[in-house]
Amino acid sequence: MCGMDGCLVKCSSVPCATPKNDTKDTxxxxxxxxxxxxxxxxxxxxxxxxxxxxxxxxxxLSYFANGKSLCWFLxxxxxxxxxxxxxxxxxxxxxxxxxxxxxxxxxLMQAALYALSPTDQLEPISxxxxxxxxxxxxxxxxxxxxxxxxxxxxxxTFEKNGLYIEFITSPNNPDGVIREPVVNGNEGKLIYDLxxxxxxxxxxxxxxxxxxxxxxxxxxxxxxxxxxGWALVKDKEVARKMTKFMEISTIGVSKEAQLRAAKILxxxxxxCLDPKMENFFEYSQSLMTDRxxxxxxxxxxxxxxxxxxxxxxxxxxxxxLCESHPAFAWLICKGREEEDCQKLLKEHKIxxxxxxxxxxxxxxxxxxxxxxxxxxxxFLKRLMAIRGPTNEN
Amino acid sequence: MCGMDGCLVKCSSVPCATPKNDTKDTxxxxxxxxxxxxxxxxxxxxxxxxxxxxxxxxxxLSYFANGKSLCWFLxxxxxxxxxxxxxxxxxxxxxxxxxxxxxxxxxLMQAALYALSPTDQLEPISxxxxxxxxxxxxxxxxxxxxxxxxxxxxxxTFEKNGLYIEFITSPNNPDGVIREPVVNGNEGKLIYDLxxxxxxxxxxxxxxxxxxxxxxxxxxxxxxxxxxGWALVKDKEVARKMTKFMEISTIGVSKEAQLRAAKILxxxxxxCLDPKMENFFEYSQSLMTDRxxxxxxxxxxxxxxxxxxxxxxxxxxxxxLCESHPAFAWLICKGREEEDCQKLLKEHKIxxxxxxxxxxxxxxxxxxxxxxxxxxxxFLKRLMAIRGPTNEN
Numbered sequence: 001m002c003g004m005d006g007c008l009v010k011c012s013s014v015p016c017a018t019p020k021n022d023t024k025d026t027x028x029x030x031x032x033x034x035x036x037x038x039x040x041x042x043x044x045x046x047x048x049x050x051x052x053x054x055x056x057x058x059x060x061l062s063y064f065a066n067g068k069s070l071c072w073f074l075x076x077x078x079x080x081x082x083x084x085x086x087x088x089x090x091x092x093x094x095x096x097x098x099x100x101x102x103x104x105x106x107x108l109m110q111a112a113l114y115a116l117s118p119t120d121q122l123e124p125i126s127x128x129x130x131x132x133x134x135x136x137x138x139x140x141x142x143x144x145x146x147x148x149x150x151x152x153x154x155x156x157t158f159e160k161n162g163l164y165i166e167f168i169t170s171p172n173n174p175d176g177v178i179r180e181p182v183v184n185g186n187e188g189k190l191i192y193d194l195x196x197x198x199x200x201x202x203x204x205x206x207x208x209x210x211x212x213x214x215x216x217x218x219x220x221x222x223x224x225x226x227x228x229g230w231a232l233v234k235d236k237e238v239a240r241k242m243t244k245f246m247e248i249s250t251i252g253v254s255k256e257a258q259l260r261a262a263k264i265l266x267x268x269x270x271x272c273l274d275p276k277m278e279n280f281f282e283y284s285q286s287l288m289t290d291r292x293x294x295x296x297x298x299x300x301x302x303x304x305x306x307x308x309x310x311x312x313x314x315x316x317x318x319x320x321l322c323e324s325h326p327a328f329a330w331l332i333c334k335g336r337e338e339e340d341c342q343k344l345l346k347e348h349k350i351x352x353x354x355x356x357x358x359x360x361x362x363x364x365x366x367x368x369x370x371x372x373x374x375x376x377x378x379f380l381k382r383l384m385a386i387r388g389p390t391n392e393n
Numbered sequence: 394m395c396g397m398d399g400c401l402v403k404c405s406s407v408p409c410a411t412p413k414n415d416t417k418d419t420x421x422x423x424x425x426x427x428x429x430x431x432x433x434x435x436x437x438x439x440x441x442x443x444x445x446x447x448x449x450x451x452x453x454l455s456y457f458a459n460g461k462s463l464c465w466f467l468x469x470x471x472x473x474x475x476x477x478x479x480x481x482x483x484x485x486x487x488x489x490x491x492x493x494x495x496x497x498x499x500x501l502m503q504a505a506l507y508a509l510s511p512t513d514q515l516e517p518i519s520x521x522x523x524x525x526x527x528x529x530x531x532x533x534x535x536x537x538x539x540x541x542x543x544x545x546x547x548x549x550t551f552e553k554n555g556l557y558i559e560f561i562t563s564p565n566n567p568d569g570v571i572r573e574p575v576v577n578g579n580e581g582k583l584i585y586d587l588x589x590x591x592x593x594x595x596x597x598x599x600x601x602x603x604x605x606x607x608x609x610x611x612x613x614x615x616x617x618x619x620x621x622g623w624a625l626v627k628d629k630e631v632a633r634k635m636t637k638f639m640e641i642s643t644i645g646v647s648k649e650a651q652l653r654a655a656k657i658l659x660x661x662x663x664x665c666l667d668p669k670m671e672n673f674f675e676y677s678q679s680l681m682t683d684r685x686x687x688x689x690x691x692x693x694x695x696x697x698x699x700x701x702x703x704x705x706x707x708x709x710x711x712x713x714l715c716e717s718h719p720a721f722a723w724l725i726c727k728g729r730e731e732e733d734c735q736k737l738l739k740e741h742k743i744x745x746x747x748x749x750x751x752x753x754x755x756x757x758x759x760x761x762x763x764x765x766x767x768x769x770x771x772f773l774k775r776l777m778a779i780r781g782p783t784n785e786n
Contacts (some may be wrong), residue, residue, distance in 0.1 A: 036455050044450035051450030056652055057437035057660070060618035062429050063611075103496050103620075103643040110642070114537060124538075136641070143641045144507060144516075146541030218456075225453035225648035227496075248536045249498040249503070250643070254650035255618035259447055267450070299747070 026301055029349040030375050030382070035173075035327055039370045040222025043283050050070040053263045069244045070236070073252030074101045081265035082215075082230055086207075089268045089281070090316050091197050093209040097232040098239035101253050102246060105216035105229030106194055109140050109167075112231065115241035116165050116189040117148035118139050125153035126160055129167040129366035130182040132174050132330070132358035133192065133342035135366075137167055144344070154359055155182040169193040171202045174358050174366035175308050176326025178202065194329055195219045200284035202316035203322040207281075211235060217261050219327060220372070221268055221280070228253070228261040281317065283297045291369055291376060295329060298384050306332045329367040348382045422742040423775070424767050425761040428720055432763045436676050447655045453648035463629070464636045466645030467494045474658035474677075475608075475623055479600075481662045482674070483709050484590050486602040490625040493631035494646050495639060498609035498622030500586055502560075503642070505605050505624065508634035509558055509582040512542035519545035519553055522560035523575040525567050525723070525751035527586065528759075530560055547752055548575040555580055562586040564595045567751050567759035568701050569719025571595070588612045588662050589720055593677035596708035596715040604628060610654050612720060614661055614673070615763070621646070621654040674710065681718035684762055684769060688722060692775050698734075698779075699725045706713025722760040734758045741775045 026323040068075030102108035131154045170179040192210040213232045218224035232237040271277040308326035335340040342354035355364025374388045428692045460469035476487045495501035563572040585603040606625040610616035626632040633673040664670040703717035726732040735747035748757025
C-alpha cells in the first residue's frame with residue numbers, strides 16, 4: 001500500500017504499515033516532479049503569528065471586491081501589497097499597469113491567450129516558446145481544443161509568417177536561464193512569465209516593463225496552496241479581456257486566498273524594510289545557495305551528470321554580485337543520447353520530470369529544488385549513489 | 394461620478410459627493426443582475442465567532458491536500474463536511490460518489506463538459522438546455538471556441554441525432570421550476586446543476602442520485618466570494634477527467650477557501666442538529682418566504698407583471714408542505730410582446746438581467762432575491778411605482 005512510486009502524498013498523510021526499522025529514506029519515492037515549494041515553511045514558521053489572518057462567518061460573502069479596479073473581483077488590499085512588493089524588490093514596473101488577479105498563474109496564462117488571440121481569424125493563432133519550455137504550455141493552450149489558439153512548439157524553429165504568441169519564461173522553467181524573445185517577427189504578441197524573477201533565484205538586473213507579465217505567489221513566497229497569481233498588463237483592453245476570461249471561467253478568485261496573500265506579501269515587504277526582521281529574500285537565497293552548492297558537489301563527485309551554469313550578475317536588490325539558484329535543477333545525463341534520465345532516477349526512487357515534457361531530450365530531467373529539507377537530503381544521498389563510468393573503474 | 398447605472402459597487406466603496414439630503418434611495422441604481430447572496434450576512438453575523446478560522450503563515454503551502462481522494466487537491470475536512478451536510482439535508486446521495494472540488498460551480502461545468510465530451514469525434518458535441526436556461530451556459534461552452542463541445546441552444550427544439558450533453562438546472566435558474574431532462578435521446582450525457590436544491594428555496598422531495606451533480610457554496614450558505622463548488626460524480630473515469638481539467642486549468646483550488654468552506658458547512662450541519670442553535674435553513678427560508686410574499690403583493694397591486702407560480706410539495710427536510718421561494722424572481726411584463734422589461738426597470742433604477750440572456754423574451758427579466766434588506770426594500774418601493782393600464786385609469 002505504501003512506499004510505491006508517486007505515493008509520497010499518501011505516505012505523508014496516512015500512517016504506513018512498514019516494519020519497525022524501515023524509514024522513509026529506504027521505502028518512499030521522493031517526489032521532485034512538481035515544484036512544490038514546501039522549503040519555505042521554515043521561514044513562515046519562524047514568523048510566528050505575524051501573518052495570522054482570521055475570517056469571520058460574515059466576511060466576504062459577495063462576488064464583488066471592495067476596490068475600484070478594472071478587475072472587479074480584485075481585493076484592494078492585495079492590489080496595494082502587490083504594487084508595494086514590486087517597488088520594494090524593484091523587479092517590475094507597476095505604475096500605469098493594470099493588475100488582474102488569477103487562480104494561480106496557470107489561469108492567467110489562459111486569460112492572456114484569450115485576450116491576445118484575434119477573434120476575426122479563421123485559423124487559431126500559433127503559440128510558441130523556445131525549448132526547453134514550461135511543460136504546461138502545450139497542455140494549457142490545447143486542452144479544450146480551442147479555435148482561438150494552437151500550440152505550435154519550439155519558438156526557435158517557428159517559421160510561419162503573420163500572427164503568433166510567444167511565451168517568454170525568464171528565468172526559464174525548467175533550466176533557469178534568463179531569456180529574451182526568440183521569434184523574429186513583427187506581428188508577435190509576447191507573454192512574459194516572470195514567476196521566478198525574484199531575488200532568491202536570480203539577480204534583479206532591472207525592473208521589467210513588458211506588455212503582459214505574469215507572477216505567482218507560489219514561487220515568490222511558497223504559498224502554492226493559495227492559488228494566487230497576478231498579471232501586470234499595460235493595455236487597458238487586454239486587461240479587460242483577461243478579467244472577462246476570469247469572470248466566465250470562475251467568476252473571480254477566492255477572497256480568502258486574496259486577503260491572505262495580501263497579508264503574506266505585506267510581511268515579505270516589511271521584512272525587507274525592517275532591520276529587526278529576518279529579510280525573506282536573504283533567508284531564502286541562503287537556503288538556495290546552500291542547496292545548489294551541495295548539489296554541484298554531488299554531481300561533480302559522481303561524474304555522471306551535467307548541470308546548467310549561470311553567469312554572475314549584479315543584483316539591484318541585494319546590491320551584490322549574484323549567481324542564479326533556480327527553483328529547478330536541469331540535470332543532463334552525460335551518457336548515451338538514448339539514456340532515459342527520468343527512468344534512471346525513478347529506479348533510485350527519485351521522481352522527476354522528463355526532458356521530453358519540456359520539448360527536450362530523454363537525457364534531461366527537471367528536479368525541484370524547493371522540497372522540505374528532509375526530502376532534499378534524501379534526494380542528494382540517492383543521487384550520490386549513482387556512479388558514472390569514471391567512478392565505476 | 395456617482396449615482397449612474399451599474400455603479401452600485403463603486404457607490405458602496407467610494408464616498409459619494411451627493412448633496413446633503415440625497416440618499417441611496419434616490420440616486421443609486423440597485424444591482425439585482427447578479428445573484429449576489431449578501432442576504433445571508435445577517436445569519437452569519439448572528440453566529441458570532443462560531444465560524445472563525447485563522448490561517449498561520451506556514452499553513453497550506455503545498456499544492457497537495459492532506460486527503461486520499463481521487464481529487465488530489467481536495468481537503469479531507471471539506472470532503473467530510475460536504476458528505477455530512479448532504480446526509481443531514483437529504484438532498485443528494487453521497488455514498489459511492491466521487492467528490493471533485495472546483496473554483497465555484499462555473500469551473501465544474503467546464504470540467505464536466507471536458508470530461509463528458511468524446512475525444513474521438515471530428516465535430517464538437519452539442520450542448521443544450523431548455524429555455525429559459527442559465528445565461529452562462531452558452532458562454533461557458535463556447536468562450537474559447539472549443540473543438541470538444543459547442544452550444545446548440547434550446548433543448549426543446551434540439552433534433553440532432555447522436556451524442557449530446559444536456560444541462561438540467563433544478564430548481565431552474567432563472568425561473569425556479571423543478572426540471573427533468575427534455576431531450577428524448579439515447580446518447581445523451583446529463584449534467585445536473587443543483588445549485589438551488591436546498592431547503593430555503595424548494596422542497597427536498599428525494600435525495601438526488603444522478604451521474605453528475607453540481608453544487609456551490611455561493612447559493613447554499615451565501616459565501617459566493619469563496620468560489621467553492623463541488624461535483625458529486627458516479628463514474629470514476631469522469632471524476633478523474635474532471636480532476637485533470639482542474640489540474641490543467643488552475644492546479645487545484647485555494648486551500649484557504651476550501652478550509653473555510655468546510656468550517657461554514659460544519660456550522661450549517663450543526664445548526665440543523667443542535668436545538669440550541671438557530672437552524673440555518675429555517676432562518677433562510679423564513680427570510681425568503683417574507684420577501685416572496687411582499688413581492689407578490691406589489692406585483693398584484695400594480696397589475697403590470699406576472700410572476701411564476703409554484704406547487705406546494707412535501708419537504709422531507711422540514712417535514713412540512715412547502716412552496717418554492719427561488720433565489721431569483723422571473724418577472725414577465727403583461728404588456729405588448731415587444732415590451733423591454735429590463736429597459737423599463739432600468740429606467741426605474743433597478744438593474745436586472747433580460748430574458749434574452751436566458752434564451753427567452755424581452756418581456757422577461759431575472760431579479761435577484763438575495764440582496765441585502767436595504768436594497769430589497771428599495772427595489773420593492775421602486776417596483777411599486779410602476780403602474781399597469783388598470784391602475785393608470
